[in-house]
Amino acid sequence: MNDTDSDKPGILDRARGALLGLAVGDALGSSLEFGPRVSPPLARREMTGGGPFNLPVGCWTDDTALSIGLGKSLVACRKFDPLDAAQRFLAYYREGEYSSVPGTCVDIGATTRQALERFERTGNPYSGSTDEHSSGNGSVMRLASVGIFTLDVPVEEAIRIAQAQSRLTHGSAVCLDGCSYLVQLLRLVLQGVEDPLVLALPRFEGHPDILRAKTALWGGVERRHVKPGGDCADTIHASLWSCANAPSFEHAVTLACNLGFDADTTACVAGAIAGAKFGAEAIPARWLEPLAQRHRIGTLALSLVRSSSDIYLYGA
Template sequence: MNSDTTITASSLYERALGAYLGFACGDALGATLEFMTPEQIHETYGLHKDITGGGWLGLPQGHVTDATEMTLTLSQAIIDAQGWDIKVVADYFVVWLSKHPTDISEAVLRGIRRYKNTGDLMAPYDDHDAGNGACSRILPLALICLYQDEAFESWLCEQNHFTHHNSLSDRASQMLGYLVKHLIRQETDLAEEKIAEFIEKEPQFAFSPYPGHSSGYIVDTIQTVLHFFHTTDSLEDCITKTVNMGGDANTVGALAGMLAGAKYGVGAIPERWLKQLDPDISELIKKQTTTLLSLAEKLAEQNP
């Protein structure tokens, strides 16, 4: 566990909750713009900066997409199992699918159906299955493994491979997860070192100069998230500029919100967004954050 006594439980909670609520706000804000181009967005909305719903899914104001729904489901599976159990996670995803979610990717649908039909917890390796769907679910694991790196890497692979078995996706997810952990623990220097180390090893993810593509491909996703994370100085600007790139705006916006929330804390989230977000989602996120951090403490005590 981090020995820095200046990092209090309240400051950890503020950043962890900021990451989770930032994720949901980025999802809800970006859902309106999914599959649009920046030019179409500008022509239709000018600068889209309020959670209004709509979009191709026709969402009510404040509702989220599969990115947040699956993260909430994964968190609840961890909480109810009092730790990590990939079979429990898989069973919870089956229940989630049975409720006919508004949106679901082909890879996720394929993975859940495979498990339901065969019991197989791992998708076959696929060089082309480098979408951002698995990466979008890393936050619960980053929270429960806040002080445990070995468990984080192992469990992350199991989580990823349930729907996306791809080494590019794995490496990007691991980097982003470590980045969130460092930011929540206020280890800014380590966070920047992690990014630099990752780009040195994986130059295809280089984001400066920014290529300008925001899509569900993991390389485009990471480049967009890191670009706006580094070129803005507030949570609102980071999320707003990210989603206004369009493309896979809900998922990319959610991940940008996760990083910005971990960096700036929950107090940086605009009050209007918190009021516009579905209140049931907000309350569940608050409860889950508290419990996941408690489980992180428990795991750290069991494995010092």
Template structure:
């Protein structure tokens, strides 16, 4: 099937919707909060309904870089991340109020040395800060899946250089690509999928385990909405596999608690690409902060994608 504008809108607005939905439960252990049923704001950052966090801010920085430079430029991406971090650019509140440790360390490293790939390669820094923002790279290069997957991994290295993070970006890119190209859910989640795009032999054992369906045979508490990239991607796929609508899966994802905004954002990229904008509840769409900008960037990523 061919790429279409509705799935592009769904992918980027789905990321923001999952982020905005999940921020209410961020840093809360599962079972310690009333399960979410809607985008209501609040949470530890006392946000208005529809305001989102660092996941969406960084995705918009990445989209803006690709659209402005019309190429993949890690230094330009990092300059935009720094502008968000230092000045609150592309924040839903006008300031940077939420940033992961690995991302902050990488931005400090970049400010000191100017290196385009500033992410730590330490396995203990394998957080979910690069999968949470990934969609724009995949959308921009979606005509060539192998290139999209290659650039997905490179986009991680600006802030997250651990092997687990690079492979999580590769694998997530494959799921997003399949959604954007109109695959069925069964085909998207088939263990044998993506062999023409991904070199399975190079994937870390954890990522290969996820690709082969670890999320199918687990339930919470073995499914964790944590900040560890392996658990984060697994949780998003668990929610996608278990549900039959964007909203149902998004609520499963964020009600895992802990790093709920990012579990929601990762789920939202996959499910938004699959269901399209028409599958995201209209009342959620209408609440999104800076929705016009998000929609504009999604539309431009569709029309200006590399062909």
């Protein structure tokens, strides 16, 4: 890292916060996944387990598992290696590798599943559909690992890696631009930037859906207009709205969970952003203590930070 020693603890805490916050949001939201919007906005705020996958308390879904797989690939290869990352994703799908329930694939999106099956048949890791109708949130949900790993490289390199990892499963323009925007935002939050106008990246030029999504940071968006669906742009908008209207990590993730529908992914992305902002120390102990594999996740975050100053730049 380029930071001074006095700054390092802050960055380490924020990096742990991003990855642990992602997993906490996933575990909390999994019990509300596919359900209706909950009112009042902060009604459900305990980690209960259950949900459509009947998970034990503290267990999480594919959002966290694939984030871990990607993070481990980045650390092991010291760069983004598309073949290695795709093989790790496939290992989760086929064998339950990285799962909170060992040996079990706890959910996987249709677009991701189809891409991995194409990879199995063809050997081409870049098997994500480029169809605009396949613009789900499966690649933005795993970006925290990229944001941490690329802290010490030029932003252009971070964008290339973010978009390349998206192309493994989601190759549409919306998904690529969504990953480009979100990795830039995550890097800024990890670096301690909190100004919402800065985080909105006014100079960001991308797909109109992503440009609309980032307006959630400007305030004034009513809850009834937030759509927490499985679409990439909707997920970014809903997670930003949750963070923009919250004074704490707990508040942000609770707002995201109670939006319902694709609650685990909305809360996963919101948890990564809020965790990067407030740090791991701000995550409530009652959520963190039952979290599956919390020590391994925290250790992976630290490994990603340490790898960020010693990586091979991504070229192809």
